[in-house]
Amino acid sequence: MxxxxxxxxxxxxxxxxxxxxxxxxxxxxxxxxxxxNLNRQAGQKEGIAGHLWAVHGGGFYYLEKYKSYPNELPKELHWFxxxxxxxxxxxxxxxxxxxxxxxxxxxxxxxxxxxxxxxxxxxxxxxxxxxxxxxxxxxxxxxxxxxxxxxxxxxxxxxxxxxxxxxxxxxxxxxxxxxxxxxxxxxxxxxxxxxxxxxxxxxxxxxxxxxxxxxxxxxxxxxxxxxxxxxxxxxxxxxxxxxxxxxxxxxxxxxxxxxxxxxxxxxxxxxxxxxxxxxxxxxxxxxxxxxxxxxxMPQKRVLSENAKVVEYEKIATIIEKRCATCHSSNPRDESFSVAPSGFILDTKEQIINAKDAIYSRTIASASMPLANKTNMTDEERTNLANWLISLSKEK
Ligand code: HEC
Structure with a gap:
C-alpha cells in the first residue's frame, strides 16, 4: 500500500x-x-522602445515595449x-x-x-x-x-x-x-x-x-x-x-x-x-x-579466455534471488507493489529478451540490483557477464 x-x-x-x-x-x-525580435527602428511612438506584430492561434497580436514605464500604472498588470x-x-x-x-x-x-x-x-x-x-x-x-x-x-x-x-x-x-x-x-x-x-x-x-x-x-x-x-x-x-x-x-x-x-x-x-x-x-x-x-559508445564485449561455460540454470537462480524480488509480476520486495519500470524477469524468454538491459545495469554499471539490496556477489556478476556475453556471440 x-x-x-x-x-x-x-x-x-x-x-x-x-x-x-x-x-x-x-x-x-x-x-x-x-x-x-522587437522592431526598434526609428519612428516609434512617444516613450516606446519597440513593437512587434504576431499571429497565433487564430488572431493578430500587437505588443509594445516601453522605454521606462507608461504614464499611468495599468489597472491590470500580469506578473510571471x-x-x-x-x-x-x-x-x-x-x-x-x-x-x-x-x-x-x-x-x-x-x-x-x-x-x-x-x-x-x-x-x-x-x-x-x-x-x-x-x-x-x-x-x-x-x-x-x-x-x-x-x-x-x-x-x-x-x-x-x-x-x-x-x-x-x-x-x-x-x-x-x-x-x-x-x-x-x-x-x-x-x-x-x-x-x-x-x-x-x-x-x-x-x-x-x-x-x-x-x-x-x-x-x-x-x-x-x-x-x-x-x-x-x-x-x-x-x-x-x-x-x-x-x-x-x-x-x-x-x-x-x-x-x-x-x-x-x-x-x-x-x-x-x-x-x-x-x-x-x-x-x-x-x-x-x-x-x-x-x-x-558501448564497447564490444569479449569473453575472457579462461571463462567457464555457464549454464542457464545457474543464471536463473541468480536472477530469481537477486532481481526477481523486485522485477517480477509479483514482487516480494516490500517497497514495490509492481515491477519497477514494468521490467519483469520471471521467465527464460523475458531474461533473454532483456539481455542488453541486464548487461548495462548489472555488468557495465553496478546500478542494479538497486542499492545492492539483494546482496549480489562479484562472483555472481562474473557468471552473469560470461553467460550474457556468450549469449550475444551465439547470434
Ligand atoms: C530492490 C528492488 C530492485 C532489485 C532487487 C533490482 N532492481 Fe532493477 N530496478 C529497480 C528500480 C526501482 C528501477 C527503476 C529505477 C531505475 O531505472 O534506476 C529498476 C530498473 C531496472 C532496469 C531498467 C528498466 C527500464 O526499462 O528502464 C533494469 C534493466 C534493471 N532494473 C535490472 C535489474 C537486474 C538485472 C537486477 C538483478 C541483478 C535488478 N534490476 C534488481 C529496482 C530493483
Whole structure:
C-alpha cells in the first residue's frame, strides 16, 4: 500500500512539476524571443522602445515595449512568478518523495559511509549553499564580467558533483546538481527579479527615475537564468538514461553537459541578437557532442579466455534471488507493489529478451540490483557477464 501511495504521489507531483516548469520556462523563452525580435527602428511612438506584430492561434497580436514605464500604472498588470515558485515547490517535493523518503535506496551509494539523515542534510544544504555562492558572486564587481561568472559556476558544479559522488548514487548526483541550478534560478526570481519589478512599478506610480542599477540587476539575473535553463533541463532528463552516468565519472559528465548546453544557449542568443561568432560556437557544440557520443559508445564485449561455460540454470537462480524480488509480476520486495519500470524477469524468454538491459545495469554499471539490496556477489556478476556475453556471440 505504501509503495502504491508513493507511486501516486510521484506521478501527481511530477505532472505538476512538468506543467509549472513548462509554463515558467515557456514564458521566459517567449519574452527572450520578444526582446530579440522587437522592431526598434526609428519612428516609434512617444516613450516606446519597440513593437512587434504576431499571429497565433487564430488572431493578430500587437505588443509594445516601453522605454521606462507608461504614464499611468495599468489597472491590470500580469506578473510571471507563481510558475517559477511552484516549479521549485513541486521539484523539492519530488526530491523528498523519491530521494529523501527512500534515501538508502535512491540517494546513497550502497555501503555509503554516511547515514540517510546526513545524506538528506547534505543534499538540502547543498541547495542553499549553491544559491549563497552564486548570489554573493553576482553581488561583487565580477557581475560585469559574465564570462568569469560562467567559469566560476562551472567550477562550482564540478566541485559539488565531485563531493556528492563520494556518497550519492550517480543518478542522485545528477538530480542534486540539477536541483541546485534550478533552485538558483527560482531564487533569482524571488529575491531579485520580482523585487526589482516591484521597484519598477513603484517608480511608475511615483513618476520617479528608475536608475540603471535597478534595471541592470533584474536583467543580469534573467540573463543568467536564461543560460541555466538548458543545463537544468538536460541534467533532469539525462538522469533517466543510465548511459550518461553509469560507465563514466558523473562529475565529468555533468561538466561536459553544462558546457555544451550553455554553448547551445549562447549560440541561440548570438543568433537572436544578430551577433557574430555563431559558427564557432556551433562547431564547439558539435565537437563536444560528437566526443561524448564516441566516449559513451558501448564497447564490444569479449569473453575472457579462461571463462567457464555457464549454464542457464545457474543464471536463473541468480536472477530469481537477486532481481526477481523486485522485477517480477509479483514482487516480494516490500517497497514495490509492481515491477519497477514494468521490467519483469520471471521467465527464460523475458531474461533473454532483456539481455542488453541486464548487461548495462548489472555488468557495465553496478546500478542494479538497486542499492545492492539483494546482496549480489562479484562472483555472481562474473557468471552473469560470461553467460550474457556468450549469449550475444551465439547470434
Ligand atoms: C530492490 C528492488 C530492485 C532489485 C532487487 C533490482 N532492481 Fe532493477 N530496478 C529497480 C528500480 C526501482 C528501477 C527503476 C529505477 C531505475 O531505472 O534506476 C529498476 C530498473 C531496472 C532496469 C531498467 C528498466 C527500464 O526499462 O528502464 C533494469 C534493466 C534493471 N532494473 C535490472 C535489474 C537486474 C538485472 C537486477 C538483478 C541483478 C535488478 N534490476 C534488481 C529496482 C530493483
Amino acid at each position: 505504501e509503495a502504491y501511495i508513493l507511486d501516486w504521489l510521484n506521478t501527481m507531483i511530477r505532472f505538476a512539476h512538468f506543467i509549472t516548469g513548462i509554463a515558467w520556462i515557456g514564458a521566459s523563452f517567449y519574452f527572450n524571443w520578444l526582446e530579440n 512568478k507563481w510558475e517559477a515558485y511552484f516549479t521549485l515547490i513541486t521539484g523539492f517535493a519530488l526530491l523528498v518523495v523519491i530521494y529523501y523518503y527512500n534515501a538508502n535506496s535512491y540517494l546513497l551509494l550502497p555501503n555509503s559511509s554516511i547515514s540517510a539523515i546526513t545524506g538528506i542534510a547534505l543534499s538540502f544544504f547543498g541547495l542553499v549553499l549553491g544559491w549563497l555562492i552564486y548570489d554573493s558572486l553576482t553581488k561583487t564587481a565580477l557581475v560585469n564580467k559574465q564570462n568569469i561568472i560562467a567559469l566560476i559556476m562551472l567550477g562550482v558544479v564540478a566541485l559539488f558533483a565531485l563531493f556528492y559522488q563520494q556518497f550519492f548514487t550517480p543518478r542522485a548526483v545528477f538530480i542534486q546538481i540539477g536541483a541546485m541550478i534550478g533552485t538558483i534560478m527560482v531564487l533569482n526570481v524571488f529575491f531579485v527579479i520580482i523585487p526589482s519589478q516591484k521597484q519598477l512599478v513603484k517608480a511608475c506610480v511615483d513618476k520617479a527615475d528608475i536608475g540603471n542599477d535597478l534595471v541592470f540587476k533584474g536583467y543580469i539575473r534573467s540573463r543568467n537564468n536564461n543560460y541555466f535553463t538548458l543545463p537544468v533541463l538536460f541534467i533532469m532528463l539525462s538522469g533517466h538514461f543510465p548511459m550518461f552516468y553509469s560507465n563514466v565519472n558523473p562529475a565529468l559528465m555533468l561538466v561536459l553537459i553544462f558546457i555544451t548546453t550553455v554553448l547551445i544557449r549562447h549560440y541561440f542568443n548570438l543568433k537572436g541578437e544578430g551577433k557574430k561568432g555563431t559558427s564557432l560556437v556551433l562547431a564547439l557544440v558539435v565537437i563536444l557532442t560528437a566526443s561524448v557520443f564516441y566516449a559513451l
